[in-house]
Amino acid sequence: MTTLVTSILSTLNRPWLKWGALVALALALLIAPFAVYPLFLMNVFCLALFASALNLVLGYAGLLSLGHAAFFGGAAYVTAHAAKAWGLPFELSVLLGVVFAAVLGLIFGLIGIRRYGIYFAMITLALAQMIYFLAVQMPFTNGEDGIQSVPRGMLLGLIDLSDIRAMYFVVLALVVVGLMAIWRFVHSPFGHVLAAIRENEPRAVSLGLDVARYKLIAFVLSAGLSGLAGSLKVLSFQLAALNNVSWHLSGEVVLMTLIGGLGTFAGPIIGSAFVVALEHVLTTSGLPVSLVIGVIFMACVMLFRRGIWGETRARITAMLERRQ
Amino acid sequence: MTERRLTVANLHSWYGESHILHGAEFHVNRGEVVTLLGRNGAGKTTTMRALMGVLRKRTGTATLDGHDLLATAPHRIARLGLGYVPEERGIFSSLTVAENLVLPPIVRSGGMNVAQIHDLFPNLKGRDRIIGTRLSGGEQQMLAIARILRTGADFILLDEPTEGLAPVIVEDIARALGTLKSLGLTIILVEQNIRFAVANADRHYVMEQGRIVNEFTNEALKADMSRIDAYLGV
Amino acid sequence: MPDIFGVPVVVLLGQIMLGLINGSFYAVLSLGLAVIFGMLNVINFAHGAFYMFGAFVTWLCLSYLGLNYWASLIVVPVVVGAFGVLVERLALRHLYRIDHLYSLLFTFGLALAMEGLFRYVFGSAGKPYPVPEALTGIFNLGFMILPIYRAWVIVASVTVCLLVWLVIEKTRLGAWLRAATENPSLVTAFGINVPLLLTLTYGFCVGLAGFAGVLAAPIYQVSPGMGSNLIIVVFAVVVIGGLGSIGGSILTGLALGVIEGLTKTFYPSGSTMVIFVVMVLVLIVRPAGLFGRET
Numbered sequence: 001m002t003t004l005v006t007s008i009l010s011t012l013n014r015p016w017l018k019w020g021a022l023v024a025l026a027l028a029l030l031i032a033p034f035a036v037y038p039l040f041l042m043n044v045f046c047l048a049l050f051a052s053a054l055n056l057v058l059g060y061a062g063l064l065s066l067g068h069a070a071f072f073g074g075a076a077y078v079t080a081h082a083a084k085a086w087g088l089p090f091e092l093s094v095l096l097g098v099v100f101a102a103v104l105g106l107i108f109g110l111i112g113i114r115r116y117g118i119y120f121a122m123i124t125l126a127l128a129q130m131i132y133f134l135a136v137q138m139p140f141t142n143g144e145d146g147i148q149s150v151p152r153g154m155l156l157g158l159i160d161l162s163d164i165r166a167m168y169f170v171v172l173a174l175v176v177v178g179l180m181a182i183w184r185f186v187h188s189p190f191g192h193v194l195a196a197i198r199e200n201e202p203r204a205v206s207l208g209l210d211v212a213r214y215k216l217i218a219f220v221l222s223a224g225l226s227g228l229a230g231s232l233k234v235l236s237f238q239l240a241a242l243n244n245v246s247w248h249l250s251g252e253v254v255l256m257t258l259i260g261g262l263g264t265f266a267g268p269i270i271g272s273a274f275v276v277a278l279e280h281v282l283t284t285s286g287l288p289v290s291l292v293i294g295v296i297f298m299a300c301v302m303l304f305r306r307g308i309w310g311e312t313r314a315r316i317t318a319m320l321e322r323r324q
Numbered sequence: 325m326t327e328r329r330l331t332v333a334n335l336h337s338w339y340g341e342s343h344i345l346h347g348a349e350f351h352v353n354r355g356e357v358v359t360l361l362g363r364n365g366a367g368k369t370t371t372m373r374a375l376m377g378v379l380r381k382r383t384g385t386a387t388l389d390g391h392d393l394l395a396t397a398p399h400r401i402a403r404l405g406l407g408y409v410p411e412e413r414g415i416f417s418s419l420t421v422a423e424n425l426v427l428p429p430i431v432r433s434g435g436m437n438v439a440q441i442h443d444l445f446p447n448l449k450g451r452d453r454i455i456g457t458r459l460s461g462g463e464q465q466m467l468a469i470a471r472i473l474r475t476g477a478d479f480i481l482l483d484e485p486t487e488g489l490a491p492v493i494v495e496d497i498a499r500a501l502g503t504l505k506s507l508g509l510t511i512i513l514v515e516q517n518i519r520f521a522v523a524n525a526d527r528h529y530v531m532e533q534g535r536i537v538n539e540f541t542n543e544a545l546k547a548d549m550s551r552i553d554a555y556l557g558v
Numbered sequence: 559m560p561d562i563f564g565v566p567v568v569v570l571l572g573q574i575m576l577g578l579i580n581g582s583f584y585a586v587l588s589l590g591l592a593v594i595f596g597m598l599n600v601i602n603f604a605h606g607a608f609y610m611f612g613a614f615v616t617w618l619c620l621s622y623l624g625l626n627y628w629a630s631l632i633v634v635p636v637v638v639g640a641f642g643v644l645v646e647r648l649a650l651r652h653l654y655r656i657d658h659l660y661s662l663l664f665t666f667g668l669a670l671a672m673e674g675l676f677r678y679v680f681g682s683a684g685k686p687y688p689v690p691e692a693l694t695g696i697f698n699l700g701f702m703i704l705p706i707y708r709a710w711v712i713v714a715s716v717t718v719c720l721l722v723w724l725v726i727e728k729t730r731l732g733a734w735l736r737a738a739t740e741n742p743s744l745v746t747a748f749g750i751n752v753p754l755l756l757t758l759t760y761g762f763c764v765g766l767a768g769f770a771g772v773l774a775a776p777i778y779q780v781s782p783g784m785g786s787n788l789i790i791v792v793f794a795v796v797v798i799g800g801l802g803s804i805g806g807s808i809l810t811g812l813a814l815g816v817i818e819g820l821t822k823t824f825y826p827s828g829s830t831m832v833i834f835v836v837m838v839l840v841l842i843v844r845p846a847g848l849f850g851r852e853t
Contacts, residue, residue, distance in 0.1 A: 064659045066666075111841050118601045118658050119797065123841065126794040130834040137827055247790060251666055258663065291674030297667025301660050302649060376747045402749030414744045418736040426730065427737055428748035475748075 029172060038168045039236060044276045045175040046233040051256040051268035052182050053225035058254065059263030060186055061218045062198035064121040066250050067108065067128025068226050071101040073245030074131055075227030080147040080240035081140050090153035090235070094174075097231030098224050104131070105223020109216045125247060132245045146241035150234060171232050178225050183265060185221065194218055248290065255297050261307030270309050327354040329479060329510055330375075335384035336534075337367075337374040344370045346534035347384065352479075357501070357511045359521045362531035363556060368514040369411050371531070372481045376408050377401050388479065403431050407477025411484055411514075413468040415456040422452035424467055428475045435476030444500055445470055462493030469500060479510045486517050498524055518556070522546055530555045565823050571702045573819040579708055579777065581815015582715035583609075585808045586770040587792045588799065589719055590763035592807040593726070596739045597759045599658055600650060603665040606789025607672040608764045612638045612771020613780045614676060617685050627690035630772050638768025643761035650760065651753065669786060676782035684779020711773050718769065719808045726804055735759065794837040800850015810848060 032041055050072055057063040075097035082093040112123035135141045142148075152162055159166050185191050197204040197211050204211055234240045243249060252275065260271025275293070282289045300307070306314060330352040337345040345367050352358045360368040373379045375386055377398030386393040391404050402408070407428075415424055425438070425448075442449040445466040451459065459467060465485055472480055485501075486494045494517070501524050504511065515521040521528060522545055530538040532555065545552060587605055594602045615634045619625035625633060645668065653661040693707040726732040738745045738752050746752045778784055792811075799810030814833050822829040840848060 064662070111838055114845055115841075118595075118662055121659070121662060122601065122793040122797050123837070125790055126797060126834050126837055129790045129794075130831055133830040133834075137830075247786070248670070251670060254663065254666075288674045288678035290670045291678055294667045294669070294671025294674055297670060298649070298664055301664040301667065302652065305656075305660065378743045378747055397751075398743075398746045399749055399751040402747060408744075408747045410744060410747075414741060416737045416740050418740055419733050423730075423733040427733055427745075429750065431749055 033165050033168045038164050040276070040280065042168055042171045042236040043233065044273050045171050046229045046236065047253070047256065047272040047276055048269040049175045049178045049232075050226050050229035051253050051260070051272045052179055052265075053222045053229065054253050055257045055262065055264075055268045056182055056185070056222040056225070057215075057219050058257055059267070060191065060198065061194045061215055063113075063215060063219065064118075064254070065124040065219075065222075066121045066247070066254065067124030067126075067131075068223075068253055069245050069247065069249040070108070070128035070131040071105055071223040071226035072230035072233075072249065072253075073135065073240075073242075074104055075101040075230035076234035076240045076244045077135060077141055077147065079231035080150040080234045083153060083235065084147055084150050085140065087151075088153075090170075091156070093153070094228065094231045094235070097234075098227045101227020101230065102220050102224035105220045105226075106216070108223070109219040113212050113216050113219065125250065128245070128250055129247060132242070132247070135242060135245045141240070141242075144242065146239055147234075148239055150238045150240065152235050152238065167236060171236055174228065174232060178228050179269075181221075182225065185218075186265070190214070190217070251297075252293065255293065255300070257307075259296065259300050259304075259307055261310030261313070262305075264307070264309050264313065267307050267309040271307065274308065328352075329354050330386070330388050330512075332371075332375070332386045333384060335371070335374060335382065335386060337370055337379050337382040339370070339379070339381075344534050345374060345382070348531070348534065348536050350529050350536050350539075352510060352512060354510055355505075355508050356527060357505055357513060357525040359513045359515050359525045359528045360531055361515065361518070361521060361528055361552065361556065366531040367534040368531055369483055370534070372408070372410075372483055372512070372514065375401075375481065376406065378408075402428065402475070402477065405432055405476075405478045407431075407472035407475055407480045409468045409472055409480065409482045409485065411487075413461075413464045415459070415464045415467055417455060417457040419456050420452060421448065421454050421456050421459065421467060424456040425471050425474065428471055430475050432476040432478070434478070436470075436473045438474070441470045441473060444473070444503060445496075447496075462489045462496065465489065465493070465497060466500070469497075473504070478508070479512075480504070481512050481514075483514045484516060485513070486515065486520050494520060518549070518552060522549070528552075563824065568702050570820075570823055573823040574816055575702070575704060575708065575819070576822070577816040577819020578712050578812065579815070580818060581812040582712050583770055583774060583788065583811075584792055584795045584815055585719050585811030586715045586766060586773075587788065588795045588807040588811045589722060589804060590766045591792065591796050592799075592801050592804055593722070593735075594760060594763045595801045596804075597735060598646075598650065598661075598756055599654065600661040600665070600760075601658070602760075602763075603662055603789065604645075604668040604672065605665075605764070605767050606785030606787075606792070607669040608638055608642065608767040608785070609771045609774070609788060610676065610782060610785030611641070611672060612768030613687075613775045613778075613784060614680070614771070614782075615768070616772045616775040617687050617780045620687065627772070627776070630775075631769070634772045635765035635769040638771070639761040639765025642764025643757055645764075646757045646760040651756070669789070673782050673786060680782065682782060684781040684784075687775040687780055689776040707776060711777065714773060715770065716812075718766070722766070723804050723808065791833055794833050796847075798833075798837050798840045798847055800847025802847070803849035806847075806849025 054065065054068050057065055078100040079093045079097035082088040082096045088096070108124060108127050111127065112120050115123060136143055152167055193209060193214055197209070197214060201211060230244060256271040256275045257268045258271070259274060260269065261267025279289055282292055304311065328351055332351065333349050335345050335348040336343065348367065348371055360371060362368055370379065374382045375393055377396065382394060388404050388406060393401060396404065419427065447463050448466055448470060456467065457464070469485065485497050489497070498520065513521065513525060522542060526542050528540045528542065528545055529536045530552065538555065540551065587609060591602055591605055594600055612634050615637055616630040619630050619633065649664055650661055653664060689707045693710050695706050697704045697706060697709060726735060734745065734750055734755065738755055742752045774784070795811050795814050796807065798814065799807045814836065817836065818829055818832055821832040
């Protein structure tokens with residue numbers, strides 16, 4: 001049995017297998033909307049991008065933000081308003097949402113980035129709550145009702161996105177672009193500096209690095225990508241509502257990242273799929289979602305800090321090492 | 325008749341991953357003042373911290389009056405009569421002088437009262453309401469010793485009490501040490517100042533790389549101070 | 559009656575009074591957060607949930623056990639505190655050695671779970687709790703009318719805050735706590751059981767949150783969401799005050815309550831946000847907070 005496992009594992013190192021897996025995944029994603037409810041998948045994609053964006057600051061830069069819902073939900077409202085009230089085309093509405101989130105990220109970052117660890121967490125949480133109250137009070141958001149039946153528009157004026165499958169592929173493509181941007185960023189020299197800062201900040205400071213600036217840039221990028229996720233979600237569901245800006249969502253996205261594996265590329269994607277699927281099961285079963293989520297959160301912190309993907313990867317590596 | 329109080333055998337200790345003590349072996353008899361000498365990093369302070377339970381990662385044996393120190397919870401070690409005057413004195417900056425003085429709980433009867441302490445260290449008199457760390461280095465050292473004397477501890481671990489102090493103050497500390505000895509207290513002294521060590525101790529252990537490598541009686545060392553030079557690299 | 563910027567003085571004083579009540583809750587909760595943070599290095603996100611828990615236990619005591627308000631004032635903090643002791647023993651203490659973020663995340667999960675549980679069992683709607691007989695009625699101060707219960711809340715919470723401050727700053731136990739914050743291993747070497755001290759501190763502060771919950775029950779509706787709404791504001795209060803000082807967190811809590819009350823008078827729609835705005839301003843001018851030390 002173990003020899004079988006190890007022989008399978010050893011093939012994982014071969015490049016053709018990696019490519020093969022990617023091709024298989026791509027095919028699966030192409031067929032999926034015809035087999036599974038597309039909105040469910042689009043939700044997973046958006047949250048996967050959101051969690052990956054959070055992971056950029058939490059996992060790679062070691063900054064715990066408890067206010068990321070402000071970027072996700074803020075962009076959602078801006079995009080919804082642009083598309084519905086101003087009648088802007090799809091591309092422009094999404095772009096406005098992303099820019100809004102990035103600017104908001106810049107503001108949050110400028111206010112909070114110099115404070116360490118837990119202070120940063122509290123500051124982002126409080127700032128995000130401010131955005132939440134704004135969303136409750138400002139007239140254009142319609143308070144509790146939210147912005148409903150947001151039109152998706154036409155892609156480049158050619159493709160009608162009210163067709164759910166067309167929208168599916170657009171969301172998929174944009175999420176993949178967002179994830180690739182994160183991948184490139186993490187593996188760039190800039191990403192390496194970020195990792196060095198997380199490992200040993202005093203050392204990075206003594207090397208003359210402008211630590212705050214590096215963190216700020218990562219934070220703004222993360223906010224912008226969270227905004228992209230929020231804009232795509234609001235156009236998929238055609239509804240902008242308060243739960244997109246609430247602290248619960250900020251917490252949930254941290255959980256997704258944690259449960260998948262902090263500081264790994266695949267972790268947040270796996271984590272978000274897991275949490276969305278779990279919530280789906282829970283809402284249909286009538287069990288209290290936040291109770292179960294909270295318990296998983298605690299269990300994860302106590303027993304499972306490397307997350308699903310982090311744990312799996314560590315085991316595979318250990319097994320391969322033992323074999324050699 | 326000498327009575328053995330502390331017996332340490334094959335003591336190992338670790339700071340995180342780094343292995344500092346490599347089987348230290350020594351003993352201390354009742355009423356003795358024994359020093360641990362050696363270069364920086366030889367493991368003197370680590371030995372004290374391992375005995376007090378400040379360092380938890382250790383193996384070997386250390387018995388005080390028949391009690392196994394390694395098996396005793398760290399907060400119960402003081403109750404065995406062991407008083408600790410740490411390196412850098414450990415005066416608390418959020419406490420006044422008076423609060424620092426009465427911080428350690430009384431562990432057995434026979435400790436000094438505040439009046440006796442003020443007789444021994446007149447510098448501390450009338451300074452009760454000052455923040456502990458506002459005292460001069462020498463006064464902080466006196467306070468660190470004084471607060472242990474109040475507890476009734478009769479076995480004291482003194483870690484570099486003269487470090488960075490002016491010669492006049494060192495004399496004060498030496499005088500206090502003499503008083504303690506005359507009261508019959510047992511003392512382990514970590515010291516860099518060889519002259520101070522020779523003037524105040526009965527026996528000396530030399531540490532190197534986490535082990536005890538030599539032992540001198542005070543007479544032997546007094547007779548020929550050069551014997552220690554090789555170890556300290558003076 | 560004269561007006562101030564077009565607002566009658568009576569209305570203004572009334573709002574300041576309301577503000578002081580909110581401020582009392584901010585003070586009790588931020589005091590607990592500051593002490594827990596000082597001793598345990600834990601940001602206790604579940605503090606609001608414990609407050610909610612306290613209010614619910616108060617309501618349950620009356621509805622099912624027939625235990626009145628005064629009994630609850632004693633029983634509830636003990637029950638909530640005991641639960642806190644369990645949380646510290648079973649979970650938090652295993653997280654002290656790793657990054658502080660994990661204990662924050664743990665208490666975050668705990669808050670979610672507690673809120674979810676109460677929502678599941680009791681529903682989201684608020685439960686009314688009667689003002690105790692002895693505290694019904696009003697004081698007519700001539701220039702304003704003050705319900706007795708509200709005056710009691712302010713007096714009770716300010717008294718409790720001052721007592722806690724006195725214990726920490728002026729007693730031997732307080733000296734142990736302060737010393738253990740500074741150098742726990744040396745305090746242990748002096749013969750004090752620091753882990754036990756940490757457990758009791760957490761239990762006590764959580765009990766304090768439960769106490770605030772009892773005080774809140776007759777004023778606000780007892781509902782599962784009451785804690786999380788409050789705790790985020792209290793976090794902002796803590797950031798404004800800085801975590802360094804016990805007295806500072808009490809003062810900041812009260813002052814921000816009053817500022818919030820004033821905002822409600824002059825610019826009602828800004829009242830939910832004013833504390834966050836103050837937080838931003840303070841962070842720009844004094845990043846460590848008003849009473850904080852730069853870390």
